[in-house]
Amino acid sequence: MVEVARRTLALxxxxxxxxxxxxxxxxPASRISLRAPDASIAALSKALGVKLPQKPKxxxxxxxxxxxxxxxxxxxxxxxxxxxxxxxxxxxxxxxSAVDVSHRNLAIxxxxxxxxAVLNGGCPQDLSxxxxxxxxxxxxxxxxxEIVLLRTDEQTFRVExxxxxxxxxxxxxxxxxxxxx
Amino acid sequence: MLLIRCPYCExxxxxxxxxxxxEAHIARPAPITDISDDDFEGYFxxxxxxxxxxxxxxxxxxxxxxxxxxxxxxxxxxxxMTYKAGEPKPELKGSSR
Numbered sequence: 001m002v003e004v005a006r007r008t009l010a011l012x013x014x015x016x017x018x019x020x021x022x023x024x025x026x027x028p029a030s031r032i033s034l035r036a037p038d039a040s041i042a043a044l045s046k047a048l049g050v051k052l053p054q055k056p057k058x059x060x061x062x063x064x065x066x067x068x069x070x071x072x073x074x075x076x077x078x079x080x081x082x083x084x085x086x087x088x089x090x091x092x093x094x095x096x097s098a099v100d101v102s103h104r105n106l107a108i109x110x111x112x113x114x115x116x117a118v119l120n121g122g123c124p125q126d127l128s129x130x131x132x133x134x135x136x137x138x139x140x141x142x143x144x145x146e147i148v149l150l151r152t153d154e155q156t157f158r159v160e161x162x163x164x165x166x167x168x169x170x171x172x173x174x175x176x177x178x179x180x181x
Numbered sequence: 182m183l184l185i186r187c188p189y190c191e192x193x194x195x196x197x198x199x200x201x202x203x204e205a206h207i208a209r210p211a212p213i214t215d216i217s218d219d220d221f222e223g224y225f226x227x228x229x230x231x232x233x234x235x236x237x238x239x240x241x242x243x244x245x246x247x248x249x250x251x252x253x254x255x256x257x258x259x260x261x262m263t264y265k266a267g268e269p270k271p272e273l274k275g276s277s278r
Contacts, residue, residue, distance in 0.1 A: 056189065056192070057190070057192075070245065071244075071245035071246050071247060072245060074246065124182055124197050124198070125195060138244065139244055140194075141197050146243050
């Protein structure tokens with residue numbers, strides 16, 4: 001008999017909903033934590049096929065790929081098709097550091113008219129459309145856990161948290177969703 | 182909640198994203214092996230801890246993760262200004278140092 005290793009997703013089968021909001025785990029994706037100086041940005045953007053944003057809170061997307069500005073020399077690259085990001089970067093000669101964090105993080109989608117209120121149940125940032133428009137992203141906190149937040153549309157947020165925090169983050173969001181109305 | 186302006190994120194962010202990182206503008210003596218024990222004590226352990234305006238390092242640890250410097254009034258807990266690490270120490274009226 002052939003034994004096949006099967007990966008069980010941390011939040012498999014979980015979902016939560018409240019008035020005007022749903023909380024669902026995202027599909028697996030490949031992710032790279034990328035650090036590089038200004039001089040390498042052009043070469044890395046070309047290799048990834050997405051222009052690395054250089055403005056605070058900015059993100060860029062191209063097809064299934066996203067680049068999130070986390071700091072002045074730090075980005076989180078996400079590919080929702082699980083493309084091999086490390087291979088794409090292996091040919092880049094410009095100075096950079098790329099660490100595969102595909103399985104370190106997982107995504108939780110919070111969507112609905114009350115998504116903002118649910119996230120503000122534990123995230124102290126101003127998430128109004130003026131301060132946090134569509135495409136805005138930021139590393140921040142949710143309760144006691146660190147998250148990366150990305151607004152994918154007016155009523156949808158992608159929450160990236162560490163796998164080991166995912167139970168806490170999901171439960172936190174579920175509780176917040178219950179109180180959303 | 183206290184809002185702190187991060188000079189790298191270029192906006193005010195909630196204090197929960199930040200962590201205090203000690204007094205700013207303490208230069209490491211070079212070469213450090215040549216200094217006396219007393220000088221080392223002064224460099225390593227002794228902090229001014231004034232009442233009033235202090236220059237501090239802060240880190241936007243749950244944000245851009247950068248260290249920066251801040252001028253804060255310990256009496257009112259007001260941040261007077263923040264500036265990037267490596268920039269010269271601004272002289273403010275009423276500062277004791």
